[in-house]
Amino acid sequence: GNPLRGGAEGGDDGRIVIGASDVGESLLLAEIYAGALRGAGADDVTVRPPVGGREVLVQALQDRSLTLAPDYSGNLLRYFDQDTSATTSDEVYRELPRALPEGLEVLDQSPAENTDMLVVREELAAQGVRTISDLAPRCDRLVFGGPGQWGERWRREIRELYGCEFKEIRTTDTGGPVTVEALRSGEVQVANMFSTSASVYANGFVPLEDDRDMFPAQNIVPFAVEGSLSERERDALDRVSAALTTEKLTELNVEFSERKRNPADIADEFLAQARNR
Amino acid sequence: MSLIDELGTYLGSANTRAQLWAALAEHGYLALLPILFGVVLAVGAGWLGQTWPQVRGTLAVVANLVYTIPSLALFVVIPGVIGTTILDSINVVVALSLYTAALLVRPMLDAIAAVPQAVTASATAMGYRPARRYFGVELPLAVPVLAAGVRVAAVSNISLVSVGALIGVGGLGRLFTDGFQREYYAPIVVGVVLTLLLALVVDLLLVLLRRVLTPWQRPAPTRRADEEVAA
Amino acid sequence: MTIEFRGVTKRYGGGAAAVDELSLTVPDGSMTVFVGPSGCGKTTSLRMVNRMVEPTDGDVLLDGRNVRDIDPAELRRGIGYVIQHAGLFPHRTVLGNIATVPMLSGWSRRSARRRAGELLDTVGLPAELGSRYPAQLSGGQQQRVGVARALAADPPVLLMDEPFSAVDPVVREGLQDELLDLQRRLGKTIVFVTHDIDEAVRLGDRVAVLRVGGRLAQYGTPADVLRHPVDDFVAEFVGKDRGYRGLSFLSAGALEVGEVVTVEIGSVPGESGEWRLAIDDERRPRGWLAPGSTVDGSLAEADLVAGGSLYRRGTSLRGALDAALSSPASLGVVVDDDGAAVGVVTARHVLDVIERHPASATATSRTARA
């Protein structure tokens, strides 16, 4: 049987549990949501430690151990609808409600985006590799590094779209230090990272242009259990989403992963600024 | 930035400090509650082994087998077995209870078996029935051995809880994943230090508890024959 | 309470018999000692009384009642059991140990501990030992606590399995004396196990000698067993000093106590051609002054030859003979209960009494051939 069905931990009693995935900024966003909800009068708001990928979050939302989690529109849609052809922000957001399972919903999406991207080291870029199409002919000689679930999600896609079949797909982590380290040391030559990640630029990696729109738009969107938030709370989250832009998110990410500040502190500052505007 | 500065900045945030306390409390609870359950299980196993000596071998093998399952796997598999949700901290508690019991069963059986024949025989001869004899005589006499086992179990539980961070329930273990994600020494160092402190305090408390529970044991220094000779 | 073994056999796991067709009766209020070489089934026999071991065959009766019909735990609470090394509970204080059976039988904590306090006194231990733990006692003290614990519920029957084997000979003798005294005062029915024939002879009203395989070789009074062993096995087991030891059972009623010349320490003795017994101002013997020895000034201990063992008036011939044999003057010093010298005996006088003893040669022994 499915071990994930069962008793509820969060839910209807006014308790709000916010989850985060192990993508670095996910925790940051969760803290921002938490701050916003507290500002809107919710008094029992917790942020759970980051855990796993989307699969875990979805399950946790479905069994009500979570109330809410930040997510990315494109990947979320693809998760429930493998064959979607929506790629632009609007397409994706329009398709989402239909694809989501019963009892789950997304709130307003934010203009801020954080897409997957493939990055290479400067040496390889200097050989004229600027787009994924440029990369494709060399794929069979290159080792790729990315999160554990990357192969299942994208191996077929990238082969069909670009004709790229990597020599090996190695599991590193979700755009985190293992990936950075692997790419830096040459253990892998191509890696999956994220557009708002501070470490791409800090390490001088070069993002490749996704010239055939393989990766869909990835607007930040609060992903929640339907009916678990009050109007006031939903408004507060919508306001936060509206205030968040890609530039702002990248900035916050620098604060978080380069200046190593406490995500709750960053969230507080951001929310204060947003209110003052 | 030097580590000291880094620690200063890190601990400078009130939010961080609050999170640390919460993590520490969760860590303590996740590590120590299983000790309680584990001891109860081991005491039960001791009782089984005492009543049916022929199951001793089986109990020991089962205990060993439990011990071979990686903690991470146990954390993840347990919800499938007992029907909890994946993020539930009960999973960690159950897993660590099993480990504690596994760790204690062996010494428990040995300690019960090592109670001097003369003592059990005289208890029986005085009209103790088996259950009362177990709890009134054999168990108290096994306390020193059990206590040694509990100390080891407590300390390794405190270390093991951190692994729970990989499934989002890990007390201080969160600091390691956080520090790792951000290539940030401060939380890792703070996490290690707090874990050690917790272990130290718990260990001390256990030593005290043992002293209280075994008033009949005067410390007798072990002496080796050749200490006399400087050669 | 009378204990009766009726054709009792025990086989462990269907092997050879550990106890084979044992039949004997321990009369009410008496002490029977089981003695025999290692593995002869002494412990097994003993434990069948309180059902720590169940007989393969035959019955054990307590005052005619088959122990099989009594619930084991109840049975055991009514039987004191003292085992080798005392088997004290190391985690309980001395009082806690002694109070065990009363507590099990449902006494209140207070009255159980009061009783324990009394028993400490009964077995001759100071009250302040009550709060100690067994590990803080000497071996002899532990044994006493073991006895006290067995006595706690005032059981009519006591089983004692080599209770004194772990203590050194001097302490052991003290414990034996106390047990005899206790037995005289409390009149329990006691079964005592030892592999030391001396202990058996000293303590038992009756001695049961077992041979390996659990067969009863002889059952009779100590005098019987020493003086009339039924066969070579018993004779061998009883040991080569049995003639001398047997004297323990001959009373010295008719023993002639002779006069002896005494000199007091501190006085100025004249010369003399005979042995003179030096005594102190309470007439206690201090040693011998050899014939012809000269003393400078008043008599001091240094002038004396050390004396032999002393014979307490009224005890058995064994002590009398030893006193005579060990004396440098060949004169055994006889003392009264206060230790004052009252005269001397010679080995020859002792022999006279032995020879006149009617029991010595013709007594028919109650024996059982196995």
Next chain:
Amino acid sequence: MTIEFRGVTKRYGGGAAAVDELSLTVPDGSMTVFVGPSGCGKTTSLRMVNRMVEPTDGDVLLDGRNVRDIDPAELRRGIGYVIQHAGLFPHRTVLGNIATVPMLSGWSRRSARRRAGELLDTVGLPAELGSRYPAQLSGGQQQRVGVARALAADPPVLLMDEPFSAVDPVVREGLQDELLDLQRRLGKTIVFVTHDIDEAVRLGDRVAVLRVGGRLAQYGTPADVLRHPVDDFVAEFVGKDRGYRGLSFLSAGALEVGEVVTVEIGSVPGESGEWRLAIDDERRPRGWLAPGSTVDGSLAEADLVAGGSLYRRGTSLRGALDAALSSPASLGVVVDDDGAAVGVVTARHVLDVIERHPASATATSRTARA
């Protein structure tokens, strides 16, 4: 090799003395037994000889050479040491255990094992035990292996610390006999520790009685110590049977052996008014036929009264007296080395000899007051 203690004192950790100013000499080729109550410093004294313990004060000399000047490991290889409970190496076979010292001293493996094989025989163990492990031996066998191991390098000195305490009395006596025999054959200088006065008296050429606090109470021959204890402590320790035991040291040279009427088992005895000794066809005594008893047909064992202990001609007076005392006929049976009856003794004859013994009363004992 002579061992000399010269004012040796040992204090552990600055506390009270465990051994206090011990001075005594163990002459070459003799056996001295240290005896005394528990904790009196016997083990400590012994271990100062091979430097397992270093004296706080004073010296131990081996043939005049201070042991302090000898490398401890070398010293120990030249001194056999048998400890209580044997202390065998559980991971080595019996042969491996015995061969330890020769191997340490650089013998070849082959010759060490050959030597070990010989020693098995010396201590009376069958060769096939050589390949067993200590856990597969009985207590008594382990003790023997312990002795063999100590003898392996043929050391002139042997130290034995309660080597027989772990075995039961019967086995123990056998081991003692073997040790005496060994000592006669090999002529080692032996220091032996026990807390059993019987063992001390049986084995020692000299006995050193220690009192608690490690003070020497008396040092002399067993006869001395038994018959002339220097003070109450020694007298008490030596025990109340010392007069009788002391007879062990009186030779029975002049003992008059009387005639006795014998009847052979299987023959048809007539009537008689006196005790008659029943013998078998090899003249071995089987029991007594009481005066006036009638026999149906030929004489069988069942007609007899069991006999007393037997006195082997040429041994000490102790056995003679016991034989007389234990005999139902008051006649102690005297046997020769083959066990054949050669006559009888009476207790009175034994007393005659005791009284005529010059040593009995006047021997001055070599004593040391501590």
Next chain:
Amino acid sequence: MIAETVAWFGDAANWSGPGGVPARVLEHVGYVALALAIALVIAVPFGLLVGHTGRGAVLLVGAGNIVRALPTLGVVTLFFLLLAESTPAAVVGLVVLAVPPVMAGTYAGVQSVDAHVVDAASGVGMRGMQRLWQVEVPIALPMVLGGVRNAVLQLVATAAVAAYVGLGGLGRYLMDGLAILDYAEVVAGAVLTAALAVVLDLLLAGLQRIVVPRGVRLAELTRSKGPA
């Protein structure tokens, strides 16, 4: 769940290539073996020294306990940041894990050699090192190996964290399965790890049979049987 796990094991794709079971098992054994070897080099001499001299036991036990309390995950992440290399970081974490049981087993083994036997060894004239190697070590072997077996069990179970810093081994199945909640994969990883632990433990038990002197085993038997 059982059916899915069986299916996982039945899928040929899971048995070949760099992510296949044989490769993962080899990687796992590799981490364990490397960590164990280093731990032995560190822990055995210390255990022997302390057990032999009887000095520093309190320190050793205390230090052992503290080291045991070190969270493996913390050590691994810390060393990953320090060394910027996955393999050494993981191995350091595992060594830290393996040292206490090996050290405790060695120390306890030597320490628990019957005092009479040690005494006899000195008494026959063995020097310190002779006593250690000829008497104490052979008799201590069962407990030393007991400590090693303990360490191996923990190592096999914990080597899974190597996957967290991007290494292979059976932890890969746990981590990857966990990330996408593929239960079959997680259970498969757990089963493989446990099986590996059992197999290695059996191998060590066999080794123990071979190297522990027969006499020592016999002595243990008689001791544990004891008097009835």
